[in-house]
Amino acid sequence: MGVISSYLLSSVNDSLLPHLRGPVEEVFEGVVAHKGLPTRADFRELRNRVDMLDYRCREATRLVHEIRGKAKRTIDAVAEK
Numbered sequence: 001m002g003v004i005s006s007y008l009l010s011s012v013n014d015s016l017l018p019h020l021r022g023p024v025e026e027v028f029e030g031v032v033a034h035k036g037l038p039t040r041a042d043f044r045e046l047r048n049r050v051d052m053l054d055y056r057c058r059e060a061t062r063l064v065h066e067i068r069g070k071a072k073r074t075i076d077a078v079a080e081k
Helices: 002-035 040-080
Strands: none
Touching: none
C-alpha cells in the first residue's frame, strides 16, 4: 500500500509543482523587495561606482605627484638664481 500511495502522491506533487512555483516566486520577490535585499544589478552598480572612485583616486594621486614635481622644479630653479 505504501508504494501505491507514494506513487499517487508523487504524481499529484509533480502536477501541482508548476502551479505553485509562480505564486511562491512572487512571494519570494515581494519579500526581497520589501526587505531591500540587493540584486545583481545593485551589486553591479556598486562595483561600477567603486571602480570609478578607484580610477578617480589614482588619477588625483597622479596629478598631485605631477604638481609636486613641477613645484619642486620651480623652487629649485628659483633657488639657483
